Amino acid sequence: MKTIHKLMSGVAIACVTFAIYSCKPAGPDKALTGDAASKAYVAPGKYDEFYNIVSGGFNGQIGIYGLPSGRLFKIIPVFSTFPENGYGYSEESKPMLNTSNGFVPWDDLHHISLSTTNGEHDGRWAFANGNNTPRVARIDLKTFKTVEILELPNSGGNHSSPYITENTEYVVASTRFSIPIGDNTDVPISSYKENFKGTVSFIKVDTSGHMKIAFQLVTPGVNFDLARAGKGPSHGWFFFSCYNTEQAYTLLEVNASQKDKDFIMAVNWKKAEEYIQAGKGKTTKARYAHNIHHEETHSATSTILQEVLQLDPAELKDIIYFIPCPKSPHGCDVDPSGEYIVGSGKLAALIPVFSFNKIQQAITNKEFEGEFAGLPVIKYESALYGEVTKPGLGPLHTEFDGNGNAYTSFFVSSEIVKWNIKDLKVLDRVPTYYSIGHLCVPGGPTRKPHGKYVIAYNKITKDRYLPTGPELTQSAQLYDISGEKMKLILDFPTTGEPHYAEAIPAEMLMPKSRKIYRLEDNQHPYVAKGEGQTKVERKGNEVHVYMTAIRSHLTPDNIEGIKQGDDVYFHVTNLEQDWDVPHGFAIKGANNAEILIMPGETQTLKWKADRTGVFPYYCTDFCSALHQEMQGYARVSAPGNNVPIKYSTGKTEDPTSGAGQ
Amino acid sequence: MKKLFLIMLIGATFGACGPDKPKQTSENEDADSYENIHGSEGGNAVAANADDGKGIGQVTEVTLNTPLEQERIGRGKAIYEMKCQACHRLDNQRVVGPGWKEVTKRRKPEWIMNMVTNVDVMLDKDAEAQKLLELCLTRMPNQNVSIGDARDVLEFMRQNDGEK
Ligand SMILES: [Cu+2]
Numbered sequence: 153m154k155t156i157h158k159l160m161s162g163v164a165i166a167c168v169t170f171a172i173y174s175c176k177p178a179g180p181d182k183a184l185t186g187d188a189a190s191k192a193y194v195a196p197g198k199y200d201e202f203y204n205i206v207s208g209g210f211n212g213q214i215g216i217y218g219l220p221s222g223r224l225f226k227i228i229p230v231f232s233t234f235p236e237n238g239y240g241y242s243e244e245s246k247p248m249l250n251t252s253n254g255f256v257p258w259d260d261l262h263h264i265s266l267s268t269t270n271g272e273h274d275g276r277w278a279f280a281n282g283n284n285t286p287r288v289a290r291i292d293l294k295t296f297k298t299v300e301i302l303e304l305p306n307s308g309g310n311h312s313s314p315y316i317t318e319n320t321e322y323v324v325a326s327t328r329f330s331i332p333i334g335d336n337t338d339v340p341i342s343s344y345k346e347n348f349k350g351t352v353s354f355i356k357v358d359t360s361g362h363m364k365i366a367f368q369l370v371t372p373g374v375n376f377d378l379a380r381a382g383k384g385p386s387h388g389w390f391f392f393s394c395y396n397t398e399q400a401y402t403l404l405e406v407n408a409s410q411k412d413k414d415f416i417m418a419v420n421w422k423k424a425e426e427y428i429q430a431g432k433g434k435t436t437k438a439r440y441a442h443n444i445h446h447e448e449t450h451s452a453t454s455t456i457l458q459e460v461l462q463l464d465p466a467e468l469k470d471i472i473y474f475i476p477c478p479k480s481p482h483g484c485d486v487d488p489s490g491e492y493i494v495g496s497g498k499l500a501a502l503i504p505v506f507s508f509n510k511i512q513q514a515i516t517n518k519e520f521e522g523e524f525a526g527l528p529v530i531k532y533e534s535a536l537y538g539e540v541t542k543p544g545l546g547p548l549h550t551e552f553d554g555n556g557n558a559y560t561s562f563f564v565s566s567e568i569v570k571w572n573i574k575d576l577k578v579l580d581r582v583p584t585y586y587s588i589g590h591l592c593v594p595g596g597p598t599r600k601p602h603g604k605y606v607i608a609y610n611k612i613t614k615d616r617y618l619p620t621g622p623e624l625t626q627s628a629q630l631y632d633i634s635g636e637k638m639k640l641i642l643d644f645p646t647t648g649e650p651h652y653a654e655a656i657p658a659e660m661l662m663p664k665s666r667k668i669y670r671l672e673d674n675q676h677p678y679v680a681k682g683e684g685q686t687k688v689e690r691k692g693n694e695v696h697v698y699m700t701a702i703r704s705h706l707t708p709d710n711i712e713g714i715k716q717g718d719d720v721y722f723h724v725t726n727l728e729q730d731w732d733v734p735h736g737f738a739i740k741g742a743n744n745a746e747i748l749i750m751p752g753e754t755q756t757l758k759w760k761a762d763r764t765g766v767f768p769y770y771c772t773d774f775c776s777a778l779h780q781e782m783q784g785y786a787r788v789s790a791p792g793n794n795v796p797i798k799y800s801t802g803k804t805e806d807p808t809s810g811a812g813q
Numbered sequence: 814m815k816k817l818f819l820i821m822l823i824g825a826t827f828g829a830c831g832p833d834k835p836k837q838t839s840e841n842e843d844a845d846s847y848e849n850i851h852g853s854e855g856g857n858a859v860a861a862n863a864d865d866g867k868g869i870g871q872v873t874e875v876t877l878n879t880p881l882e883q884e885r886i887g888r889g890k891a892i893y894e895m896k897c898q899a900c901h902r903l904d905n906q907r908v909v910g911p912g913w914k915e916v917t918k919r920r921k922p923e924w925i926m927n928m929v930t931n932v933d934v935m936l937d938k939d940a941e942a943q944k945l946l947e948l949c950l951t952r953m954p955n956q957n958v959s960i961g962d963a964r965d966v967l968e969f970m971r972q973n974d975g976e977k
Contacts, residue, residue, distance in 0.1 A: 379859070668957060671895055682894040702899040703951055704909065727899050729957035777950045 153351035192642035194221040208648030222644025231259030235745035243756035247454035262651040271599030275660035278315040286310035305438035312376035326352040330373035339358040372525030384490030388422035393481035413476040433461040485547035496547035507537035553595030594655035671751030675755035678723035701735035701775035709784030713797030736772030870927030892927030
């Protein structure tokens with residue numbers, strides 16, 4: 153009896169010890185409450201309530217997650233090539249990554265903006281920015297595919313982007329780095345004050361989603377960080393956070409942190425529109441690419457544009473007003489009513505909240521404290537509604553829940569702070585793990601937030617997950633905000649480095665989600681609509697294979713007559729019309745990638761026949777019980793060897809081998 | 814007493830650390846609210862009596878005319894070439910799916926049209942379709958064919974079977 157007793161306690165202790173080491177993260181976990189797991193739990197076969205559309209930062213992609221489960225559903229390549237599905241490798245998608253610098257296969261994607269109508273989510277498109285080689289992309293939320301990319305001339309780094317106006321009239325993108333622009337850009341770096349300019353591009357979006365730069369505002373040289381459009385009463389205005397108003401060009405860490413206050417730049421864009429209509433814009437030379445994916449041909453085109461319309465606000469003083477904002481502001485967020493503008497100075501110890509009404513009065517009454525580079529600066533007190541005092545350290549970004557509350561992320565003190573917009577009182581605070589950057593409330597930037605959760609996108613992961621060597625996954629945290637107190641309910645890893653994200657109710661996207669491409673509508677120039685249209689054609693030293701894929705064979709699956717040195721284009725049409733039956737295509741030695749072909753789609757892989765021999769090709773996406781049989785052979789002959797073009801499927805010449813038909 | 818306490822402790826520890834298990838099994842039975850969105854095209858069709866040889870789907874009665882309707886045959890042939898030919902030959906040779914020779918003799922017209930327009934349900938529930946699947950081992954895809962298009966293909970099949 154006693155021995156059993158002892159044994160039992162031994163086992164128990166072992167279990168407890170094991171449990172402590174295996175279950176408890178080493179970091180603080182006090183914020184976790186008992187029913188957390190059930191709140192984030194989505195049972196097998198059930199759907200999540202929200203789509204979370206999350207920027208991937210330096211992976212140049214967007215991740216699609218479910219909330220509240222945190223499950224990853226899809227990675228959308230935007231500014232980066234993606235060998236997994238052939239984006240940037242297939243002949244059809246290569247033009248998407250064209251720029252005035254040629255093919256640029258990578259970028260740094262920071263922010264997401266979902267299209268809105270009347271300031272509310274409409275579920276049509278997501279916009280995203282490419283920071284490094286300045287670009288804005290549009291993603292179609294029916295296909296979850298990048299369908300348009302517009303390069304931005306005269307931008308030094310497209311960080312303050314993309315932000316949209318209430319009815320998606322404009323996508324707005326401003327430069328992070330000011331640079332010399334115009335005819336003479338070969339100037340001393342030390343001539344910053346004189347020669348460096350910022351630009352704010354107003355990109356018009358038409359009803360089909362297509363983008364065009366309507367005009368650019370040329371601003372004094374500063375760094376633009378983030379922005380938001382006005383809404384409701386403030387529709388027609390735009391607000392940008394600016395730092396480095398010291399106009400430093402070296403050691404910004406110190407030199408751009410000198411002043412107590414930088415600025416929020418308020419822009420009356422309706423006024424700017426009037427000036428453009430009155431012909432006050434100036435057409436200047438530029439070079440930038442505009443890339444469009446065409447749904448009917450499954451192919452992208454790239455056009456290089458040559459000019460852009462600019463407005464010089466120095467001449468047009470009533471477009472731009474600066475509002476002092478403590479200190480190096482990052483977030484610049486407009487509440488759902490459109491009246492309050494929240495500046496989050498990343499080096500400030502308080503959060504200023506500005507009033508749109510007061511800003512308007514200050515402008516009317518000319519309550520200016522001076523000028524910055526010839527433009528009026530409104531008195532801080534005249535624009536201020538009030539300050540949230542002692543909120544935390546390093547405020548970055550604020551979103552709203554639609555019940556009069558704001559949620560601000562604090563990078564330095566690693567927390568989210570909930571406060572009331574009207575009385576500016578702090579209501580609650582929760583730790584994040586660790587060093588939160590942006591946060592997201594579903595619908596948070598719209599006039600009608602969906603609320604329910606706040607998600608923290610953290611910059612440091614440390615001990616939150618099983619370690620994977622020096623490089624770790626990124627960490628996000630989900631908090632339930634339906635009650636008075638915020639409750640941590642889930643940690644979930646994210647790919648790349650998430651910066652900003654938006655979340656939208658599943659029912660707004662699900663019913664519209666595209667399942668197949670109709671073969672009847674396929675206008676790809678190399679489509680084979682049925683096996684009867686498959687063929688192999690030689691054009692000089694190009695060989696074009698019009699191929700079809702259907703479970704479980706490729707047609708043709710025997711090709712001869714290719715010559716060493718030929719460029720072979722495999723144009724593969726997936727003849728399936730059923731949801732979720734993609735086929736893949738890969739051929740030995742290809743220098744690019746595979747291609748994935750969705751049902752009814754045509755995609756092209758280019759292959760250099762650089763040596764003689766017989767080369768297998770096959771379907772890479774497991775499609776049926778006989779998927780492993782889905783293969784073919786391409787023969788490459790020496791240039792002098794007179795083998796005619798010949799192709800077939802299911803034809804056996806030697807009756808002792810093959811299917812023996 | 815002490816032992817009991819220890820056992821409880823073990824239980825509690827495992828309870829807290831075990832992998833997440835579905836807690837409310839009853840919730841699994843809830844009809845999911847998006848079912849009709851992602852269900853197969855013909856998923857909401859009335860299930861016809863499986864024994865009448867007409868299959869399962871929206872098509873319950875087809876009127877066949879003689880002579881054959883030439884316009885239908887033309888359209889049916891075009892659909893065949895684009896969406897069916899990769900798997901079905903017109904003789905009795907099986908490729909991926911069975912050859913179509915005599916198919917209109919083997920099957921009722923309603924069964925054929927249900928097979929084409931409601932294939933997922935047919936392969937899951939119709940005994941004859943299931944026999945074919947056991948033979949071919951590849952699921953015939955939903956080729957996104959409307960009822961009208963399926964009728965055109967049926968006319969083309971009748972011609973292929975020698976009807977005039
Ligand atoms: Cu396949």
